[in-house]
Amino acid sequence: MEIIELILPSLIVGLMLAAICGPLGSFVVWGRMSYFGDTLAHSALLGMTLGVIFQIHPVIGVLAITIAVALVLSVSQQQRKLANDAMLGIIAHGTLAAGLVIASQLDTVRIDLMAFLFGDLLSVNYQDVLWVAAICIILGIALKLLWNNLLSTLVSSEIAQAEGIPIHKIRLALLIMLALLVAIGMKVVGALLITAMMIIPAASARRLAQTPEQMALMASIIGVLAVIAGLLSSFIWDTPTGPSIVLCACLLFTATHLKQST
Amino acid sequence: MTTTPLIQATDASLEHNKQVLLTGINLTLLDGEIITVIGPNGAxxxxxxxxxxxxxxxxxxEITQAKHCRIGYMPQRLHxxxxxxxxxxxxxxxxxxKNQDAIEQALVEVGASHLQRSAIQTLSGGELQRVLLARALLREPNLLVLDEPAQGVDLHGQRELYQLLSKIKDKRGCAILMVSHDLSFVMAGTDQVICLNRHVCCSGTPESVSQHPEYLALFGSELGKDIAIYTHHHDHQHRLDGGIAVGNKSQDQTNSHKGCDHGNH
Known part of the structure; x- marks a missing residue:
């Protein structure tokens, strides 16, 4: 029973993240935006250091930076002066470098780079649970309200626009939702692996679904399974939690693809 | 039928990044009318x-759109x-x-009922067009806007599509505004052809060519019912950059179209 009490906050946070990653990760896969998720994650270090400097909660620092990056990318997407992936690369590595430089200058506080890169799910407390729950609820409501418009814009921005959907606002809304997701996902699997949590369950769900909604739901279920299996294995074999979860997701991906090819 | 035009353009121009994309566009689209826009690539x-x-x-x-104008839009391509x-x-x-009956009816109307359960990625070019048309019809439009509907479809498919469009127009009485990918083919029943090259080069009614012997020899009389050729003479020629070459004014302007006066822009 003690073990359950010990891992309960981690489990709750992990499950909430996996559930919301299902639909949002599906959009990342459909829209070929995985590099966008990486860029947000890279910029998160800058947010963490800023959080330390201004003595605010790191989640707020990360949120501020990832949302700023989402806004910049949204503007640059509309201007189309530079190829999207070049722009993403510049922002990803520029903000990462800035974060590393600033972090090195902080004498008083050491930022735990390992936790930043790979997450530290087992160290979450109930305050983190509240943060993640609040953001997950916001994301859930936004997804419910915008679902049809998001899907229409994704399928054909031309038809969507002709039908009166404000496609630029809808795209921006998706980017900001992903920024929120990255901010909470950092804690669970870390900057290097957050994109994995978005795309692997969604990609695994592809072959099990006939409609977008089925795929989003299946992705959530697969993500939840991966979190449970990852946490368990992390306890049993004392492996790092974030990577264990991602590894379990990869195994599930392989399983769903093997099932189809036989 | 109202006398207010569905869409009216008055001397409209569009620039992007200091580049003139369209200039001096004057156009009136009435209820139930068919307008076909033709022109070279990049026009x-x-x-x-x-x-x-x-x-x-x-x-x-200025572009004014009537209040009662409901647009059903069919894009050039969908990936x-x-x-x-x-x-x-x-x-x-x-x-x-989301009315299921309306969906099934729209699919019947475009002849694609058998595709209802198919994955959209598995459709052929012609099938996809029908589905796109059904989607546009579900808006219950009084104006169908079609961007190169016959693109990537063979001649037979083009003919079927134009037949389908004229059937839809007869049944629903909606106006049609479309871009034709071919300089010489426009849909039968077209009221106005607009020849575009960044400006309206000329506009007018297409001539019926279904009786033209050379045309019949090429495509057969059946085809002639649904496709007409818009023959016209330009009063000017274009250089490769799309500008107007001077000194080529042809003297024999026909009544089938009015050439625009390039002194004005």
């Missing part, structure tokens, strides 16, 4: 459609990533019209 045909349906705002001039599981049925519900 701004798609841009004109987007300007007329309000997706782009004119840099100068849907394989990672998105999407059936024709689900695609059609995205139009906002």
């Amino acid at each position: 701004g045909k798609t841009t004109l459609l987007k300007l007329l349906i309000g997706e782009h705002k004119p840099t100068s001039g 849907i990533d394989n990672s998105l599981p999407l059936t024709v049925q689900r695609f059609l519900t995205m139009s906002g019209n």
